[in-house]
Amino acid sequence: KVFQAVVSCIGGDGTIYIIPKSFETALNKLMAEIQNTFRGLGLLIPYCWKKGEACVVRGSDTVWYRGKIVEVSSSTLQVQYIDHGYIESIPQCHLYPTTFYTGIPPFCIPCQLYRTLPIGNFWQQEAVEYLQELLKNEEVEIHVKELPDNPWGKLSISLYFGGMSLSSFMAYQKYCVAEDCQDVQKLGVFEGDLSPSYLVQPLPVPGETFPVTVTHLVSPKEVYICLDSSENLTKCSATERAASCDSESLNNALKWCNKIVKTLPHLTNFKKELPCLAEYVDGLWYRAKLLSITQLVPVQILVQFVDYGTYLVAPTSRLRHIPCHLLKYPVQAVRVLLAGFRPAPDDKNVERIPYSPEWSLKALWTMVDCVEGKRLSASILTVSPEVTISLYGDDKNLVHLKLIEMGLAELDQ
Numbered sequence: 041k042v043f044q045a046v047v048s049c050i051g052g053d054g055t056i057y058i059i060p061k062s063f064e065t066a067l068n069k070l071m072a073e074i075q076n077t078f079r080g081l082g083l084l085i086p087y088c089w090k091k092g093e094a095c096v097v098r099g100s101d102t103v104w105y106r107g108k109i110v111e112v113s114s115s116t117l118q119v120q121y122i123d124h125g126y127i128e129s130i131p132q133c134h135l136y137p138t139t140f141y142t143g144i145p146p147f148c149i150p151c152q153l154y155r156t157l158p159i160g161n162f163w164q165q166e167a168v169e170y171l172q173e174l175l176k177n178e179e180v181e182i183h184v185k186e187l188p189d190n191p192w193g194k195l196s197i198s199l200y201f202g203g204m205s206l207s208s209f210m211a212y213q214k215y216c217v218a219e220d221c222q223d224v225q226k227l228g229v230f231e232g233d234l235s236p237s238y239l240v241q242p243l244p245v246p247g248e249t250f251p252v253t254v255t256h257l258v259s260p261k262e263v264y265i266c267l268d269s270s271e272n273l274t275k276c277s278a279t280e281r282a283a284s285c286d287s288e289s290l291n292n293a294l295k296w297c298n299k300i301v302k303t304l305p306h307l308t309n310f311k312k313e314l315p316c317l318a319e320y321v322d323g324l325w326y327r328a329k330l331l332s333i334t335q336l337v338p339v340q341i342l343v344q345f346v347d348y349g350t351y352l353v354a355p356t357s358r359l360r361h362i363p364c365h366l367l368k369y370p371v372q373a374v375r376v377l378l379a380g381f382r383p384a385p386d387d388k389n390v391e392r393i394p395y396s397p398e399w400s401l402k403a404l405w406t407m408v409d410c411v412e413g414k415r416l417s418a419s420i421l422t423v424s425p426e427v428t429i430s431l432y433g434d435d436k437n438l439v440h441l442k443l444i445e446m447g448l449a450e451l452d453q
Contacts, residue, residue: 041184047175048148049125054163054171055194056151057125058182067123067147071103074141078104082134089117089132094142097121098134106141122146152194154185155219156207167215174299175201202296203289203365213303236315236362238329238346241267241370243427246420252431254416255373256349259396260407260443261381264349264373265418265429290347290369294326297363301325307359310341315367318343319358327366328352328359347372376418376427381440382452389448403448410439 045058059067078096089095089112097107097119107130111118116129125148158167178201186196199206207218244250244267256264266287297304297317307316310330318328328343331351340353389400415434422428433439443449 043182043184044179045149045182046177046179048123048177050168050172050175051125051127051150052168054152054158054168055125056153056171056175056197056199057148058151058180059124059148060182061179063147070123070141070144070147071105074104074106077140078136078138082132082136084133087132087137089135089137093137094139095119095135095137096140097128097130097136106146107135122148124148125150150194151182151197151199153207153210153216153218154196154198156210156216157219158216159214164215167210167213170213170215171210175206180206202293203368204296204363209300236364236367237313238315238327238367239370241372241374243374243420243423246423249417249419249432252416252418254411254431255347257404257408257411258349259393259399260383260403260440260449261378261399262375262396263378263411263431264375265416265431266347266372266374268416286369287372290327290366290372293366293369297366298325301360304360304363306356307361310339315346315362316343317360317362317366318345318352318354320345320352325360327362327371330359345373349373349375374427376429378431378440379421379428380430380438380452381444381449384444384447384450387448400448403443406443406446406448407439410442 044061046061046064047056048059049057051057074096078098082098089109091109091112093109095107095109096104098104099121105121106123107119108122109117110120110127116131117135118127119130119135120127123146158164163171181200183198183200184195185198188194188196205218207216210216211218251268252265253268254263255266258264301317304317307314307330310333312330312332314330316328316330317325319325326345327347328345331342331344334340334342334353339356341356341359342351342353343359344351383398383400383403387400387403389402391401393399393401393404410433411431416439417432417436418429419432420427420429431439440449444451
């Protein structure tokens with residue numbers, strides 16, 4: 041069985057506690073009932089607590105939870121939050137014994153990684169802390185491998201985050217040995233003879249109008265677009281729906297990669313067009329490809345962020361190996377030429393685009409204003425030798441008409 045779940049807690053022994061997404065509605069309903077039933081403080085009179093006894097516990101967030109006594113001492117009690125897994129030392133005044141809700145099974149499931157042996161036969165504290173930092177409150181994919189021998193035992197699972205196997209990842213980090221570790225190489229952390237490359241984004245058929253966003257402008261006529269089907273998936277073509285699904289999955293995979301990026305080795309191969317992860321100015325890591333070495337001492341590399349079209353000159357410290365599973369998503373940004381206009385020969389603006397001097401900088405900034413943050417639509421005219429499109433604004437008019445009105449461009453039939 042395969043299902044989505046949220047990791048609620050990592051136990052001190054490495055037990056992974058998960059709450060299936062399908063349980064969330066029932067758990068929220070139960071929590072609301074508990075809040076309505078129990079109000080104020082816990083039991084203030086002396087009470088003889090017993091190990092294994094059911095209770096409700098008032099958490100540090102002042103919310104009441106179902107609990108179970110796991111250890112009794114003089115002033116505090118070790119209590120497990122049975123719907124979330126974690127164990128805390130709680131003063132007796134924050135507890136209340138109850139027989140309410142004891143017929144409802146715990147919503148969290150204790151799990152262990154299938155055929156995965158921690159180094160030293162138990163999970164080291166460092167590994168437990170790493171798992172907690174990586175997984176707590178995150179949504180993951182669970183593959184059930186073996187059921188426990190008794191109802192209170194641990195479920196044996198394979199856990200995947202952002203398309204990566206947790207067992208394989210932890211084995212790569214030297215925290216454990218995974219018997220079934222055939223996908224370690226999918227982490228893409230080995231220099232092989234392979235020359236990986238990105239997949240090309242499939243485009244709608246020529247003549248069909250589809251929503252887009254402009255992610256980068258090279259000049260008023262050369263831009264990078266992304267298919268944008270977020271507004272109304274029901275009206276979108278199969279190509280746009282697939283692009284939307286890819287984009288959502290890619291964003292999730294990149295979120296996970298940003299959490300583990302320090303474990304990925306720095307790039308040592310600087311072959312042109314080589315896929316990699318590159319750190320942008322916002323401190324986050326994105327998919328990129330190498331274009332050229334711009335400086336040797338110190339080494340500076342020109343890269344392009346393939347899902348946006350933007351460029352950056354970066355030191356090698358901001359470039360890392362890309363996990364291979366990130367290569368299965370097509371590049372999100374498509375380079376296109378805009379049809380219907382050309383530079384105005386009488387544009388008297390002195391400041392020109394250095395790499396495209398036929399256009400003035402004023403024309404470029406005017407086009408930025410026309411497309412930035414706007415709901416745009418496009419229609420493909422030709423796909424060869426270059427992808428050429430007509431680009432329309434949210435008023436359904438061609439975006440370049442503003443440039444023509446201002447004398448920065450002229451019609452090109």
